[in-house]
Amino acid sequence: MLIEKSILEAKRQLGERIFQIKLFSPRIAKLAKPGQFCNIKVSESDFPLLRRPFSISNVEGDSIYFLFDIHGEGTKILSEKSLGDELDILGPLGNGFNYDGDYSTAIIVAGGLGSAPFPFLTSKLDKKKVVSFVGARNSSLVLTEDLLNVQAATDDGSLGFKGTVVELLTDYVEKNNLTSFRIFSCGPNPMLKALQQICIERNYDCQISIECAMACGFGICQGCPVETTNGEGYKLVCKDGPVFEAKEVKL
Amino acid sequence: MLIEKSILEAKRQLGERIFQIKLFSPRIAKLAKPGQFCNIKVSESDFPLLRRPFSISNVEGDSIYFLFDIHGEGTKILSEKSLGDELDILGPLGNGFNYDGDYSTAIIVAGGLGSAPFPFLTSKLDKKKVVSFVGARNSSLVLTEDLLNVQAATDDGSLGFKGTVVELLTDYVEKNNLTSFRIFSCGPNPMLKALQQICIERNYDCQISIECAMACGFGICQGCPVETTNGEGYKLVCKDGPVFEAKEVKL
Amino acid sequence: MSKIDLSVNIGSLKLKNPVLLASGTVGYGNEISQLTDISKLGGIVTKSLSLKPRKGNPPQRIVETPSGMLNAIGLANVGVEVFIKEKIPFLKELNTTLICNIAASSIEEYVECVKILTSEETIQAFEINVSCPNVREGGLIFGNDLSSVGRITEQVRAATNKPIIIKLSPNVPKIADFAEIVKKEGGDAVSAINTLVGASFDIYTRKPKIKNVTGGLSGPAIKPVAIAKVLEIKRNVDIPIIGLGGIMNWKDAAEFMIVGASAIQVGTANFINPNAGNEIVDGLEEFCSQQKIIKLSEMIGSYQI
């Protein structure tokens, strides 16, 4: 973990309010693992006050990618950056996905911007069969770039399956009689909750990446607790996560 | 006085930290008088909180000009605006210079950014002889554009007279045995104080435009008092000024 | 949208909507009326009046701070007499509820002001400013002293039949105690909050940026404090609350109403957006229609804890 002043090398608009940015950040790029995130200072002034956390979406040589949507003031400022601008990035933070092991199929389950960390993870899964279930409210919010074997689900049926990615997933596992697989998931809380429930019921091997409000992003403020299921209190999303075993935490 | 969303039509950098901007602001342009100012919202967010006051530097058809230097966060943001950006402008505010009367020479005395209001005033002085004394710390800060018959003074002698504009002025008045003239001045407080003292001693006809911290700019906060010399308390710089008779206020 | 009932009551005072402009941030209404439609508002609260005119503090009176500002205006005002003669005629024409704010240096002065003004028909209620840092009694700021606030309320109550709103200081650990005593002594409502005491220094001159040394902190910076204070009063005392402190837009206004404010006041925001009050009225109406609320007053104190 370190702070790196990183130059904006490329910016692409992927949807009405969705952006992908590429930053020259060689030292963070070298350390980064899939599922980790960075805490980005979006302005040079004290406004907005806090950094904003974003998953590392991909790493390409000395550069890192982020994928984000305009949510509030911070992401709006970020979306207005120009090529050549310098951003102050703290990372890589947290523990990433654990993708070692001898499962044969890696299943990615992403909702909306939850697709963000998976291009990077996918690039590391070259020894596995990968299938990706990507869902969103409607087709314009489905982010599938750099993912493999994608099946989409939308709430309104405007793309792919009309319904949730969790339904798609269970269907797939059942139809294919899968036994050796691991699920990697990221997305909105209701989706993760539904997934978590099914994984616990069926004893699926599943890791989820969760989000919550954060101040520091590296363990000094205690601002990002998540309750553990073992009754031992709280873990910190930033430091102990953001990736957890699905059965480990209460959402 | 009104609020007008005004599009940035042109931006010129006149010095290392000095900018001139041109805004399409037909309703304010129509009402504006030399010496008045506008209170500009430099960002769309609540940061910085307050508007920033700037003299109307010139009016050209439907457009108004401002001249400013990067002072702090607000003016920095202003300097980074792009053509086509919209600014929220409140104006015209205050009372301008009173240039009616039958004096024959109009003498402009400006220090640093105090040059700002004078292109507009000069454009209205077509019936008078105009001489302009413009001073600054050094040559790069002397702003003379659209002024007439300029004589410069710099603290370091890098341009024109080495010394103050006030010295230049007194010299000029004495050497030319001027009797029918009116002085219009704007600039830093120490300069205005020196000028004020001389004008009171010699009974020169002199108007000064003064600055102070402002919140509202139109008389509702009572935040911008200036003490009057008649012992009757305070006037408001924003509403009763920013232009005052030199002998009227205590600096 | 026109079916939504925006009216609220502050005791016996009925407002067509809950949006008021705060004392000291609208003068006597004349300047701001050029920039916004005052008749659309719930009402305005005039700059604090004292018995005699006050010229106020020497400059510098204000300074910007992160998301806020400090002011030490020193209650510059025209005094009761000039107010009646010169300001009331204009205010009468504004077609909005007029609340007259009073500040004084002694209990007698409060009473005297209210007695003189109570016969003015145009004035529909009094807001008693016991919380300005420049108003002292025996060295103690009135607003931080329970018994002073009690006595002021009691005696002002005796001096008028019009609704009395006591404007409370936030610089106390338990603001609910103050609301309680206001209620006990017959006050109709409380306003919360006035400014927090703050200061700012220039590190090069080592002088205070405000000549008065300390000033009152207002603006978005203090909103979380104000929300906590309004909630504290709501949870402990059954008295109408007028909420203020850092309200910039309708969302802030809605937040205050949810934690218990029956009406709200817009202060510092007027300096930046003189039309903020009107926009808040529109925003609240729109919000109600989205949320299928037909009476805005249902929102008051509707927090879910």
Next chain:
Amino acid sequence: MSKIDLSVNIGSLKLKNPVLLASGTVGYGNEISQLTDISKLGGIVTKSLSLKPRKGNPPQRIVETPSGMLNAIGLANVGVEVFIKEKIPFLKELNTTLICNIAASSIEEYVECVKILTSEETIQAFEINVSCPNVREGGLIFGNDLSSVGRITEQVRAATNKPIIIKLSPNVPKIADFAEIVKKEGGDAVSAINTLVGASFDIYTRKPKIKNVTGGLSGPAIKPVAIAKVLEIKRNVDIPIIGLGGIMNWKDAAEFMIVGASAIQVGTANFINPNAGNEIVDGLEEFCSQQKIIKLSEMIGSYQI
């Protein structure tokens, strides 16, 4: 530049420079030491410790506000025992002054904690947190009650020979009274300020954004309040003050020293710029050299009013 003497004294505690990192904003030093050089600092103040471990409040614990943030961590900490076993060994290696902050629910617990920890050589002073909104005695927050603060100071004083710093609540009208009683009861210094009580609500769910309902407001938003409180203490009581509240950079730090702080603490800023403390040390040194100040301590309380 190397001739400038940056050292300051807090009573008998000598610091190599006045820059400390504030309790609750550096954990126990391990994470932040990866991002900044702690040995360059005047010292660090550890997260509030209680006798037994506390798991803290349920989420959501923090929310951003205009130029600030609210937190209700609920004093999550490892407890005295684990602290000694697991944290002290690391802290020993940091080569900086270690101030141990204690929070408790009763006077006995404060005393007990101090008694246990006083024998730890690594700990050079205690900061007693009497101002956390979650610590109560008889329903009253310690920090807002003069006699509680007096008694805590007195009894903690009796339990250790190490310097005692009492961290004061800003949620009181006269903070100088609290500093006075700390001095009277043998405290060596006061820290001012802890967070202001605040709250924030979601207008759609009508729920508090922080599960605990209220939280502590910190960050630049509160700096003017903190400056006023430090100045108030300085003008009224002769006791060393550690100033904090919204310090983001060396200019803020200098402002606190000018109004009377002998040392300063960096809190919320650590979350955004973990190197802020080091940059402040450099900035103050540079400022001294520009201003021809050879002893930084000359700046303390050098305001010009």
